[in-house]
Amino acid sequence: MGRTDERRADGRWTTGGQRTGGRRTNEEKNMSEKRFVTTSTDETIALGERLGALLQPGDVAVLTGDLGAGKTQLTKGVAAALGVTDDVTSPTFNILMVYEGAQMPLYHFDLYRLDDASQLEDIGFYDILEGDGPCVIEWGEQFIDEIGPERLDVYLTRLDEQAGVGEEPPREVRLVAHGARAEELVAGLA
Ligand SMILES: Nc1ncnc2c1ncn2[C@@H]1O[C@H](COP(=O)(O)OP(=O)(O)O)[C@@H](O)[C@H]1O
Numbered sequence: 001m002g003r004t005d006e007r008r009a010d011g012r013w014t015t016g017g018q019r020t021g022g023r024r025t026n027e028e029k030n031m032s033e034k035r036f037v038t039t040s041t042d043e044t045i046a047l048g049e050r051l052g053a054l055l056q057p058g059d060v061a062v063l064t065g066d067l068g069a070g071k072t073q074l075t076k077g078v079a080a081a082l083g084v085t086d087d088v089t090s091p092t093f094n095i096l097m098v099y100e101g102a103q104m105p106l107y108h109f110d111l112y113r114l115d116d117a118s119q120l121e122d123i124g125f126y127d128i129l130e131g132d133g134p135c136v137i138e139w140g141e142q143f144i145d146e147i148g149p150e151r152l153d154v155y156l157t158r159l160d161e162q163a164g165v166g167e168e169p170p171r172e173v174r175l176v177a178h179g180a181r182a183e184e185l186v187a188g189l190a
């Protein structure tokens, strides 16, 4: 493997063995990962709507990103697709908001203020995970073991380097599927 190492023009090392492995991983990734860039709040909401249209009871989306990245805006879109008419806000002070949709409820968690996994039981988290509507979880990455292996991870990032001074940057929305159902969801997003 060491013999096929080469120094690329950009100064990074590429490794023959790793490159082969990398290619295989990329093929797997293509099935279970998708990346979008949205250039406005409305575009993020629209992407959320496309995701929301696919969601079924028991589906879990974990939204990860800094404050202001767009997690709640994406959730607004998800809610709209489910026929929720109530205004969707960050549930930070409530931990859980339940929105009544046309066919099913949407469970919107914000686990930012939760500091112990044992509190999840108290808020009915595990029942809701297998409940009658999909779950969108903000700040869930700290409880990923409790959320479990079947989930769609959604990473939102401000692309600050792509914005001029005083301009709102575009957002990268990267979806990573864990489990067969989440792969279906990613595949379903054109
Ligand atoms: N492309 C974009 N996608 C999402 N939000 C955007 C975008 N451009 C600007 N914004 C603004 O950024 C803020 C995102 O807030 P919010 O969704 O509450 O973030 P979070 O829930 O991740 O803390 C909103 O004020 C929204 O209008």
Ligand SMILES: [Mg+2]
Binding pocket: 071, 072, 090, 091, 138
């Ligand atoms: Mg939020």
